[in-house]
Amino acid sequence: MLQSKLFFKTNKSKSAEIDAISHELLIRGGFVDQLMAGVYSFLPLGHRVLKNIEEIIRKNMIEVGGQEILMPVLQPKENWQKTGRWENLDILFKIKASADKEYALGPTHEEIVSPLAKKVIFSYRDLPISVFQIQTKFRDELRAKSGILRTREFLMKDLYSFHATQEDLDKYYEKLIKAYFKIFKEAGIGDKTYLTFASGGSFSKYSHEFQMISDTGEDTIYICNKCKIAINKEIKSENANCPKCGSADFTEKKAVEVGNIFKLGTKYSLPFELKFKDKDGKEKPVIMGCYGIGLSRLMGAVVEASHDEKGIIWPKAVSPFMVHLIAIGDNKKVKTTSEKIYQDLNKQNIQVLYDDRQDKSAGEKFAEADLIGTPYRVVVSEKTLSKNSVEVKERNKVAVKLMKIKHLSKLFK
Amino acid sequence: MLQSKLFFKTNKSKSAEIDAISHELLIRGGFVDQLMAGVYSFLPLGHRVLKNIEEIIRKNMIEVGGQEILMPVLQPKENWQKTGRWENLDILFKIKASADKEYALGPTHEEIVSPLAKKVIFSYRDLPISVFQIQTKFRDELRAKSGILRTREFLMKDLYSFHATQEDLDKYYEKLIKAYFKIFKEAGIGDKTYLTFASGGSFSKYSHEFQMISDTGEDTIYICNKCKIAINKEIKSENANCPKCGSADFTEKKAVEVGNIFKLGTKYSLPFELKFKDKDGKEKPVIMGCYGIGLSRLMGAVVEASHDEKGIIWPKAVSPFMVHLIAIGDNKKVKTTSEKIYQDLNKQNIQVLYDDRQDKSAGEKFAEADLIGTPYRVVVSEKTLSKNSVEVKERNKVAVKLMKIKHLSKLFK
Numbered sequence: 001m002l003q004s005k006l007f008f009k010t011n012k013s014k015s016a017e018i019d020a021i022s023h024e025l026l027i028r029g030g031f032v033d034q035l036m037a038g039v040y041s042f043l044p045l046g047h048r049v050l051k052n053i054e055e056i057i058r059k060n061m062i063e064v065g066g067q068e069i070l071m072p073v074l075q076p077k078e079n080w081q082k083t084g085r086w087e088n089l090d091i092l093f094k095i096k097a098s099a100d101k102e103y104a105l106g107p108t109h110e111e112i113v114s115p116l117a118k119k120v121i122f123s124y125r126d127l128p129i130s131v132f133q134i135q136t137k138f139r140d141e142l143r144a145k146s147g148i149l150r151t152r153e154f155l156m157k158d159l160y161s162f163h164a165t166q167e168d169l170d171k172y173y174e175k176l177i178k179a180y181f182k183i184f185k186e187a188g189i190g191d192k193t194y195l196t197f198a199s200g201g202s203f204s205k206y207s208h209e210f211q212m213i214s215d216t217g218e219d220t221i222y223i224c225n226k227c228k229i230a231i232n233k234e235i236k237s238e239n240a241n242c243p244k245c246g247s248a249d250f251t252e253k254k255a256v257e258v259g260n261i262f263k264l265g266t267k268y269s270l271p272f273e274l275k276f277k278d279k280d281g282k283e284k285p286v287i288m289g290c291y292g293i294g295l296s297r298l299m300g301a302v303v304e305a306s307h308d309e310k311g312i313i314w315p316k317a318v319s320p321f322m323v324h325l326i327a328i329g330d331n332k333k334v335k336t337t338s339e340k341i342y343q344d345l346n347k348q349n350i351q352v353l354y355d356d357r358q359d360k361s362a363g364e365k366f367a368e369a370d371l372i373g374t375p376y377r378v379v380v381s382e383k384t385l386s387k388n389s390v391e392v393k394e395r396n397k398v399a400v401k402l403m404k405i406k407h408l409s410k411l412f413k
Numbered sequence: 414m415l416q417s418k419l420f421f422k423t424n425k426s427k428s429a430e431i432d433a434i435s436h437e438l439l440i441r442g443g444f445v446d447q448l449m450a451g452v453y454s455f456l457p458l459g460h461r462v463l464k465n466i467e468e469i470i471r472k473n474m475i476e477v478g479g480q481e482i483l484m485p486v487l488q489p490k491e492n493w494q495k496t497g498r499w500e501n502l503d504i505l506f507k508i509k510a511s512a513d514k515e516y517a518l519g520p521t522h523e524e525i526v527s528p529l530a531k532k533v534i535f536s537y538r539d540l541p542i543s544v545f546q547i548q549t550k551f552r553d554e555l556r557a558k559s560g561i562l563r564t565r566e567f568l569m570k571d572l573y574s575f576h577a578t579q580e581d582l583d584k585y586y587e588k589l590i591k592a593y594f595k596i597f598k599e600a601g602i603g604d605k606t607y608l609t610f611a612s613g614g615s616f617s618k619y620s621h622e623f624q625m626i627s628d629t630g631e632d633t634i635y636i637c638n639k640c641k642i643a644i645n646k647e648i649k650s651e652n653a654n655c656p657k658c659g660s661a662d663f664t665e666k667k668a669v670e671v672g673n674i675f676k677l678g679t680k681y682s683l684p685f686e687l688k689f690k691d692k693d694g695k696e697k698p699v700i701m702g703c704y705g706i707g708l709s710r711l712m713g714a715v716v717e718a719s720h721d722e723k724g725i726i727w728p729k730a731v732s733p734f735m736v737h738l739i740a741i742g743d744n745k746k747v748k749t750t751s752e753k754i755y756q757d758l759n760k761q762n763i764q765v766l767y768d769d770r771q772d773k774s775a776g777e778k779f780a781e782a783d784l785i786g787t788p789y790r791v792v793v794s795e796k797t798l799s800k801n802s803v804e805v806k807e808r809n810k811v812a813v814k815l816m817k818i819k820h821l822s823k824l825f826k
Contacts, residue, residue, distance in 0.1 A: 007480045007533055007544050033529055035485055041529060042483040044544070050483065067420045070455040070463065072448055073486070073549060074566050095508045095518075098553050105508075105518075116446055116454060120420055131420050131457070136486060136549060140510050153487050 001044075001321070003355040006030075008043050010368050020216045022303035023147025025312050029371045031320075038144025038152035045372065046299070048320035048351075050155065053295050054134055056186045056317060057157045060179045064172075066132040066159050071112045073136060077102040079111040082271045091139040105138035110264070110290065113160045114272040121286060124164045124278050128172060132159035134295065146216055148300040149256060155295040163287040164278060169263060176291050180210055180259050187298060188315025189305045193258060194230040196221050197243055204263040206235070206243070211255035214304040219257060222250035230255075258301045264288040312373030313396050321353040322412055324374040328362045328381040338380045341390070341405065350412045370395070376412065414457075414734070416768040419443075421456050423781050433629040435716035436560025438725050442784045444733075451557025451565035458785065459712070461733035461764075463568065466708050466715075467547055469599045469730060470570045473592045477585075479545040479572050484525045486549060490515040492524040495684045504552040518551035523677065523703065526573045527685040534699060537577045537691050541585060545572035547708065559629055561713040562669060568708040576700040577691060582676060589704050593623055593672050600711060601728025602718045606671060607643040609634050610656055617676040619648070619656070624668035627717040632670060635663035643668075671714050677701040725786030726809050734766040735825050737787040741775045741794035751793045754803070754818065763825045783808070789825065 008030030018024045026032045031046030042050055058068070077094075080086035086094075086104070093105035106112065113131065121127065137156045144152050159176070163169040177195060184193045189212050196211040211221050211230060220233040226247035231239050241248050266285040269275070274286045299318075306313045316322065323345060327338040335356075342354045353374060355365050362381075369377050379391040389402040392411065403411070421443030431437045439445045444459030455463055471481070490507075493499035499507075499517070506518035519525065526544065534540065550569045557565050572589070576582040590608060597606045602625050609624040624634045624643060633646040639660035644652050654661050679698040682688070687699045712731075719726045729735065736758060740751035748769075755767045766787060768778050775794075782790050792804040802815040805824065816824070 001480075005478075005542065007482065007542055009533055033532065035525060035529075036487075036489050039485045039487050041485060041525070044480040044482055047481050047483055051481075065418075067414075067457040068460050068464075069420065069457055070460055072452045072454060072566050074449075074452050074551070076449050093508060093510055095506060097506055098555055112448065112454070116448075119446065120422055129418065129420055138487070142511055153485050 001353050003353055004357045006044060006353070008045055010371055018147070020146035020149060020300070020304070021307060022149065022216070022300040025303055025307055025371070026147060026300070029312060029373070032148060034147075038141060038150070040148055040151060040153075040296070042296075045320045049299050049302075049314070049318050050295055052318045052320075053187060053298055054155075054157075057183055057293060057295065058134065060183050060186075061132045061157065061159055064130070064159075064175055064179050065128075066130050068133065069131045070133050070135060071106070071109050071116070073106050073138065075104045075106050075112055077104065079115065080104050083111055083268065085111070091141060093138045093140045107137055107139045108290075108292070109133070109158055109160070110268045110288075114268040114274050114288070117160075117162055117286070118272060118274045121162060121274065121276055124276055127162055127164040127276060127286070128168055130159055130161040130172070132157060132291075137294075146218075146300070148296045149216070149304075150218075151296065154297065157293045157295060159291040161289040161291070162274075163289070164276065164284070166265075166287055169265075169287045169289050173261065173263060173289055176261055176289075177208065180261070180291075180293070183293065184210065184212075184258065186317050187302055188318065189258065189298075189302055192305050194221065194223055194228065194255070196230040196232050196255075197235060197239070198232040198260070199235050200263070204265065207260060207262045209257050210259035212258045212301050212305060213253050214256045214301065215254050216304050217254040217256035219255045220252060221255045222252055225249045225251055256297075256301055256304065258298055259291075259293040261291045262289065264290055307373070310367070311371035314373045314375060316375050319351075319374050320372075321351045321374045323350060323352045323376045323378055324355065324369045324372065325352050326355045326362075326365050326369060326377065326379045328365070328379060330358060331382050331385075333385055334380050334382060337385060337405070341378070341380065341408065345409060345412070348409055348412075350409065378408065414766050416766055417770045419457060419766070421458055423784055431560070433559035433562060433713070433717065434720060435562065435629070435713040438716055438720055438784070439560060439713070442725060442786070445561060447560075451554060451563070453561055453564060453566075453709070455709075458733045462712050462715075462727070462731050463708055465731045465733075466600060466711055467568075467570075469596055470706060470708065471547065473596050473599075474545045474570065474572055477543070477572075477588055477592050478541075479543050481546065482544045483546050483548060484519070484522050484529070486519050486551065488517045488519050488525055490517065492528065493517050496524055496681065498524070504554060506551045506553045520550055520552045521703075521705070522546070522571055522573070523681045523701075527681040527687050527701070530573075530575055530699070531685060531687045534575060534687065534689055537689055540575055540577040540689060540699070541581055543572055543574035543585070545570060545704075550707075559631075559713070561709045562629065562717075563631070564709065567710065570706045570708060572704040574702040574704070575687075576702070577689060577697070579678075579700055582678075582700045582702050586674065586676060586702055589674055589702075590621065593674070593704075593706070596706065597623065597625075597671065599730050600715055601731065602671065602711075602715055605718050607634065607636055607641065607668070609643040609645050609668075610648060610652070611645040611673070612648050613676070617678065620673060620675045622670050623672035625671045625714050625718060626666050627669045627714065628667050629717050630667040630669035632668045633665060634668045635665055638662045638664055669710075669714055669717065671711055672704075672706040674704045675702065677703055720786070723780070724784035727786045727788060729788050732764075732787050733785075734764045734787045736763060736765045736789045736791055737768065737782045737785065738765050739768045739775075739778050739782060739790065739792045741778070741792060743771060744795050744798075746798055747793050747795060750798060750818070754791070754793065754821065758822060758825070761822055761825075763822065791821065 227245040
């Protein structure tokens with residue numbers, strides 16, 4: 001991508017209103033644009049990050065047997081009345097439309113997936129089965145805050161699993177915990193993320209959150225220094241000791257929730273009469289689990305975890321580009337060489353943002369590159385060309401290295 | 414994908430309520446599920462088709478320089494008041510949410526992309542530029558009908574282009590017409606789709622629709638027998654002669670709109686004060702174009718165009734799978750051979766739906782394969798194995814051929 005053509009403008013000024021470093025850097029770097037409180041557009045740079053996160057999540061959900069579907073945003077009032085959540089869920093957006101029809105805007109999809117599964121699941125032979133979607137959710141948060149960490153509209157992956165027995169759900173739930181850690185590791189926040197005991201629903205004592213350590217976080221967690229699981233503050237008073245290993249030695253941290261998983265049991269299968277005929281010929285309610293990750297929130301969390309005073313430091317797997325190629329000065333050979341490098345890397349499917357702009361100084365270009373935060377900065381100038389070389393700097397390192405142009409592409413393999 | 418594990422059930426019965434053949438086949442084949450009037454879920458088979466269509470559209474939009482972004486569903490009332498569409502657009506879904514905030518659910522994004530572009534476009538050097546998104550739209554249609562052809566919630570690709578001059582817009586518009594025909598050709602409906610003159614807005618005499626011939630279509634078009642462009646009935650009375658070649662020789666057809674493109678001119682740049690500084694130093698309003706394709710509608714249109722009395726006939730580029738592999742009988746060698754073929758094709762990245770079900774007859778399996786409509790049906794039975802072969806049938810041909818197993822994978826390259 002030519003930077004001169006990119007639909008974005010970085011922004012130097014810091015805003016006093018902004019309450020999270022990820023919010024500031026994503027706005028200033030031209031990744032997102034705020035339309036109104038809690039509602040954002042994703043610009044080309046931000047959209048690329050979102051797509052990378054989407055692919056990491058999709059791959060891992062397919063690996064645990066999830067089948068991708070797409071359920072609607074518009075949901076009938078009747079389904080939400082059936083579970084009592086039409087009146088009780090305060091963040092539910094409700095619309096009164098033509099012909100006095102009333103809809104909810106889906107904040108989650110248990111009310112849709114349960115009656116849908118009823119059309120597919122009849123016998124124990126149809127179980128276990130799981131479906132997921134990557135889709136836009138809506139929550140009427142009174143206070144939207146911290147940029148894309150807590151918004152009124154957001155992209156989410158939600159997977160729903162269906163089981164014949166509690167044991168089968170328990171087994172699958174453990175599998176999902178592993179898959180979630182794989183996702184967070186690939187996205188670059190694995191070492192800061194803790195499996196955290198939180199309050200359960202009516203069907204299990206605890207649910208689990210995945211909490212990433214961050215000073216911006218709204219949650220407080222207690223990390224067990226022995227076994228490294230954590231407990232959310234909301235249930236800490238009930239748990240003087242670690243529910244896993246029994247230790248009482250904890251470290252308190254602020255954290256941001258990057259995923260959550262629930263054993264739903266029969267909470268939704270009962271009202272929707274989602275049943276199956278078991279091996280013994282008896283009809284039984286299906287046992288359910290649900291597993292969520294917010295994509296836009298995860299993007300914000302990655303920035304919280306990985307930045308310095310100059311800007312974002314994207315982990316390779318989610319970075320919008322692998323290389324930020326910068327041409328310095330208006331020398332003709334610098335231009336033709338830069339273009340050749342750009343074309344060569346493109347041909348090898350290496351994602352390059354090429355700063356071809358003539359009206360920016362070297363200093364401005366370097367500052368923008370640091371703000372945008374791609375893993376490699378490659379500089380072409382008269383000075384480097386005098387040695388048939390380019391200057392390579394990794395975003396998360398200090399060293400600047402000269403490298404022969406012919407060796408460049410090997411670096412990104 | 415193992416068919417025994419697939420989240421779907423085909424449905425043999427025809428419903429009297431269903432008014433379009435695509436609707437009937439997509440419901441019966443387990444591609445989509447109706448949640449309520451005009452609102453559908455896409456099941457795994459349907460989601461795969463949608464993803465294929467999405468990739469065709471994305472590739473072609475990137476080829477014309479479009480940069481992908483993602484704008485919100487929730488849109489502020491003020492933006493829609495600014496263009497007068499808050500009161501005048503009857504299909505606009507409106508929400509009153511907490512703290513009496515009012516939002517529109519985006520049926521299109523001119524009210525969002527224009528003020529967004531204002532943050533990016535300043536000078537003639539920033540033009541032309543174009544952005545697109547693939548995103549869910551909402552229209553409060555009084556009568557939703559014809560299954561996924563006309564719905565209240567649907568996936569759409571909308572591209573917006575920004576130009577310094579009318580000439581530049583005209584040139585880009587022609588480029589988009591070519592890109593659209595490329596998309597429709599790749600999706601398998603190129604030979605049934607006509608560029609159709611329709612009524613323009615305030616800034617151009619005509620807009621253009623892409624109309625696909627179909628008896629289910631809500632539109633009537635007049636195809637010029639000489640130059641093969643068409644005229645929508647709504648403007649036929651003004652046009653006794655073809656606006657392109659002057660001929661008066663037309664054929665009347667029913668058709669379904671699969672895309673539309675508009676020269677917006679300054680209709681939205683004026684209210685949002687989207688201006689640029691031209692070479693002559695003067696401030697001028699940006700000239701805009703917009704270009705839409707409904708993905709879910711295109712999926713329905715493909716089925717309208719390509720089916721027979723037994724079911725859907727998917728064009729290869731959009732089919733959920735390339736091969737429907739069917740094992741007949743409970744012979745052990747049939748099972749092991751089928752599994753080996755399934756694994757081998759998977760390894761070569763050929764998409765296979767493997768009907769491994771033991772409780773279905775050959776007749777039922779064949780009927781479902783015809784209904785689902787993948788391009789190749791491959792049958793493994795004791796009879797075929799006695800000749801080290803499988804039976805191959807193309808969905809759109811009558812002939813059934815025996816083929817040595819070792820030659821099978823070459824067929825799909």
